[in-house]
Structures are given as C-alpha cells and as structure tokens.
Amino acid sequence: MPVPILLVTGYLGAGKTTVVNHLLANAKGRRIAAVVNDFGAINIDAELIAGASDGVVSLANGCICCSLEGDLLRTLSTLLRRDPKPDYIVIETSGVADPADIVRNLMDPVILREAPLETVLCVLDATTPPASLDDALQRSQLRVADIVALTKLDLADEGAGLRMREAIRSQRVPAVVVDARHGEIPSALLFPASDRAQAPRDPGPKRPVEERFETLSWTSDQPIALPRFQQAIGRLAPKLARAKGVFETIEQPGRPMVFQFAGGRATLAPGEAPAPGLPRTRIVFIAELGVLSKAELDAMMEACIAAG
Numbered sequence: 600m601p602v603p604i605l606l607v608t609g610y611l612g613a614g615k616t617t618v619v620n621h622l623l624a625n626a627k628g629r630r631i632a633a634v635v636n637d638f639g640a641i642n643i644d645a646e647l648i649a650g651a652s653d654g655v656v657s658l659a660n661g662c663i664c665c666s667l668e669g670d671l672l673r674t675l676s677t678l679l680r681r682d683p684k685p686d687y688i689v690i691e692t693s694g695v696a697d698p699a700d701i702v703r704n705l706m707d708p709v710i711l712r713e714a715p716l717e718t719v720l721c722v723l724d725a726t727t728p729p730a731s732l733d734d735a736l737q738r739s740q741l742r743v744a745d746i747v748a749l750t751k752l753d754l755a756d757e758g759a760g761l762r763m764r765e766a767i768r769s770q771r772v773p774a775v776v777v778d779a780r781h782g783e784i785p786s787a788l789l790f791p792a793s794d795r796a797q798a799p800r801d802p803g804p805k806r807p808v809e810e811r812f813e814t815l816s817w818t819s820d821q822p823i824a825l826p827r828f829q830q831a832i833g834r835l836a837p838k839l840a841r842a843k844g845v846f847e848t849i850e851q852p853g854r855p856m857v858f859q860f861a862g863g864r865a866t867l868a869p870g871e872a873p874a875p876g877l878p879r880t881r882i883v884f885i886a887e888l889g890v891l892s893k894a895e896l897d898a899m900m901e902a903c904i905a906a907g
C-alpha cells in the first residue's frame with residue numbers, strides 16, 4: 600500500500616508546528632511519521648512536536664528544499680522500509696523553504712509510487728497584512744497548496760480573515776481555504792479516505808536559490824534572567840523574522856519554558872525538560888541576512904545570564 604504524504608508549508612512562524620501537533624494529537628490510531636526541518640543548527644520544532652505516533656525525524660542545519668534534498672529522499676526511503684510502515688507521512692518544511700522544490704523532489708518516480716504526495720497544506724497567519732502575499736517566497740508557498748489554513752484568527756481583527764481570503768483569490772490560488780483555530784483542521788480534509796493514484800504535479804520552473812535568511816543559535820547551561828531577556832527581545836524585535844527556544848529562568852528554576860517570537864509577538868509557555876545532554880537554554884534567532892550580528896546577539900544574551 601502506498602503511504603500518502605502531507606506536505607506542510609507556510610512562512611516563518613505562521614503556525615505549521617501548531618497544526619502538525621494538533622494533527623498528531625488527533626491521529627485516531629493512524630500511524631503518522633513526522634519529518635521536521637528547521638534550517639538552523641538546533642531543531643526546536645522536533646522538540647515541540649509531541650506525540651508523533653510513529654516517531655519524529657529531524658532534519659536540521661540546512662533546508663530540505665535545497666541543501667538537504669538528498670536527506671529528505673533517504674529519510675522517506677527509511678520510513679517506507681519500517682515494519683509496520685506508517686499510514687501517513689507528514690513533512691513540515693522550514694518557514695523559508697520553497698515548497699515547489701520539495702514537490703519537484705517528491706516527483707521522483709519511486710517515491711511517487713510508494714509515497715505519493717497527497718496534499719499540500721499552506722499555513723497562513725491571518726494577522727499579517729494581505730500585501731505580504733506579494734512576497735515571492737510566500738507566493739510560491741501558496742501556489743502549490745491544495746488547502747490554505749488561516750491561523751491566529753483569534754488575534755486578528757474581524758475583517759482580517761475575509762481580506763486574506765480576498766488576497767488569496769487575487770493570487771489565483773485554486774486551494775480550499777479553511778480557518779484553523781489553534782491548529783485545528785478537520786483531519787478528513789488533510790487525509791482524504793482515498794486510494795486513488797496521485798498524478799505527478801508540475802511545481803513550475805525552478806527558481807534560483809535565494810539566500811535570504813540566516814539562523815543564529817545561542818545555547819547555555821545557565822538559566823536566564825527573565826526581565827533582562829524581555830528587554831533584550833524588545834531591542835532585537837525589529838531585526839527578527841522569527842525566534843524560538845527552550846530555557847529555564849532564574850525566577851522559576853526547574854520549570855522549562857518555551858519561548859516563541861512570531862509575527863512581532865512574543866510568548867512564553869511551560870515546556871518539557873530537555874533530553875539528557877542538551878544545554879538547558881537553546882534559542883534560535885532567524886533574521887534577514889546581515890541584519891543581526893552574532894557578536895551583538897551573543898553580547899545581549901550573555902547579559903541575560905550574567906550575575907548582577
């Protein structure tokens with residue numbers, strides 16, 4: 600039996616991991632394997648994906664649409680050799696990935712036969728201005744989608760969902776658009792009960808790889824002084840496209856926290872204890888190339904753990 604693939608794409612911080620987590624939590628006995636790609640050296644997403652019923656495979660330190668394309672195909676082959684095989688495979692791309700390149704790779708004749716690309720889901724933050732869809736990367740993420748999920752409607756003003764739907768229509772995207780509140784999408788939409796053979800897709804002409812973003816990682820075994828960290832994030836915010844991490848604070852020792860910065864909003868929520876051997880503080884900062892210097896970041900972060 601072929602194992603259908605669900606490809607989840609969408610811009611930095613749009614809510615992909617939240618959707619994948621919701622899906623895995625509602626797997627209803629399906630064996631779902633998740634392949635997760637964060638393009639930084641630390642794969643925070645793999646840690647944040649809870650309960651993948653058939654294991655999480657983490658692809659880090661590169662992007663599966665370009666430098667890790669071979670790794671993706673090898674990972675899929677390994678998953679397909681498992682006994683029992685997964686019922687479904689979910690691939691969560693990094694927010695900077697051009698899914699057209701991944702779709703192209705998944706058209707490999709062997710993969711297409713054994714693990715057909717069933718659905719491409721594009722996750723879209725409804726609080727972002729509709730004009731952001733003019734961005735070439737976001738256009739590419741929308742263009743290949745069968746389903747577009749609007750997230751963060753709870754944070755958006757009343758007309759935002761409608762305006763976003765209008766903007767999607769004006770891009771001539773033929774996808775079905777659904778609301779995803781806190782990652783909730785009916786699984787019947789994502790995993791249609793069909794065993795029809797998937798026709799090859801045409802992802803369009805290949806775009807030149809554009810090195811637009813970089814990730815800077817910061818790790819430490821020390822807990823963080825929360826007020827200083829909040830100040831640092833306030834100063835860094837204008838330069839950041841995305842940040843996420845896991846750490847303990849001096850104020851609440853022994854209570855790991857998950858930090859998220861997406862769409863200009865920062866949140867802190869309780870997290871899980873790190874796996875043995877991992878530094879207690881692991882944060883990834885993503886910025887447009889050249890905007891953030893490692894020295895500047897290190898200095899600001901070191902100040903968050905320094906005594907005094």
Ligand SMILES: Nc1nc2c(ncn2[C@@H]2O[C@H](COP(=O)(O)OP(=O)(O)OP(=O)(O)O)[C@@H](O)[C@H]2O)c(=O)[nH]1
Nearest residue numbers: 611612613614615616617694750751780781859861
């Ligand atoms: N209020 C609200 N927050 C949401 C919703 N969906 C996602 N978020 C939050 O948005 C932030 C980013 O969500 P993620 O699911 O990590 O986004 P992502 O697309 O996987 O991020 P990258 O992999 O870094 O590109 C997190 O703090 C989520 O809790 C939603 O519907 N409502």
